[in-house]
Amino acid sequence: MEFQFNFSISKEVSSEENLISENTANPTDCPALSERKEEALPKTPANPASAKEHTIPSDVSQVLENKIVETLPAVQISVVETAVPDPISSHSDLIPGVYEGGLKIWECTFDLLNYLSEAEIQFGNKSVLDLGCGAGLLGITALKRNAGEVHFQDYNSSVIEEITLPNILVNCAHENDDVEGNGELPVKHSGGKDFDLDLLSKCKLFSGEWSAFRKLLLNSKKPFSKYDVILTSETVYNPDYYEALHDTLADLLGINGCVYLASKAHYFGCGGGILLFTKFIEEKNVFKSRVLKVFDKGLKRFIIEMVFKNSL
Numbered sequence: 001m002e003f004q005f006n007f008s009i010s011k012e013v014s015s016e017e018n019l020i021s022e023n024t025a026n027p028t029d030c031p032a033l034s035e036r037k038e039e040a041l042p043k044t045p046a047n048p049a050s051a052k053e054h055t056i057p058s059d060v061s062q063v064l065e066n067k068i069v070e071t072l073p074a075v076q077i078s079v080v081e082t083a084v085p086d087p088i089s090s091h092s093d094l095i096p097g098v099y100e101g102g103l104k105i106w107e108c109t110f111d112l113l114n115y116l117s118e119a120e121i122q123f124g125n126k127s128v129l130d131l132g133c134g135a136g137l138l139g140i141t142a143l144k145r146n147a148g149e150v151h152f153q154d155y156n157s158s159v160i161e162e163i164t165l166p167n168i169l170v171n172c173a174h175e176n177d178d179v180e181g182n183g184e185l186p187v188k189h190s191g192g193k194d195f196d197l198d199l200l201s202k203c204k205l206f207s208g209e210w211s212a213f214r215k216l217l218l219n220s221k222k223p224f225s226k227y228d229v230i231l232t233s234e235t236v237y238n239p240d241y242y243e244a245l246h247d248t249l250a251d252l253l254g255i256n257g258c259v260y261l262a263s264k265a266h267y268f269g270c271g272g273g274i275l276l277f278t279k280f281i282e283e284k285n286v287f288k289s290r291v292l293k294v295f296d297k298g299l300k301r302f303i304i305e306m307v308f309k310n311s312l
Helices: 107-118 137-144 157-171 197-201 210-218 239-252 274-284
Strands: 052-054 068-072 077-080 127-131 149-154 203-207 227-233 253-264 287-295 301-308
Touching (some): 107 287
Parallel strands (some): 127 149, 127 227
Antiparallel strands (some): 253 301
């Protein structure tokens, strides 16, 4: 199933669906890239490794002006159609170090959304991070389930501004003001008075590489409380990023916190996957992990839980 959005559900299909390989490959050999090698790749955005916090504008009418809104019925979350400007190409699945996939809603995101619902995971008054958020569906779910605060992080600032923020806004609209079914969200319904400002006040948005994001929070003059829950999906495809990901989780998660991570068993051509990542964290000896759910249809997919080894 694929929605008619610039960010669409993406399913990785392979004739070797159940084959797990420990071999790693150059990230630039990813199928998503090789299929489009004839296209001009976008230019590198201005220093994406330099993390920053994005402010939610006091007047959101321009953010949602002329947006088309659709509800994803399976998860009851609204999403907006967004034209993403250069330097990010909406036709590229992945460009390592330039664009890290935030324009698409990847398959494992829906796996994790369904698991959070089935397992009745509680977010009440908890501090939650949606790491590598893309469209922000995981964080929005936590927000709707009474999280105390939700932070959204993605590598690309364009993804945060053009996709994550509009999705947060339409899901914070008062129900009576939201559109029914498909259609345009009128500008008159985009003013702050039509939104649940209490929900919006719980949200913070960040962009940048994980190591820089971690340093931004830990070195900030603003008070920072570590997260009770970190949600992340399809973020272990590239082994080159494992060190930064592991350190970010270790430094930002509260001592009794929990990470819910969704991933494919293996990302063919990219080299990473859940088996390689769990082996990596075992060697680090900081976290313990357990498999919560396995999806055998198509390419095998997993949801795992990570907690500190010294947690209560």
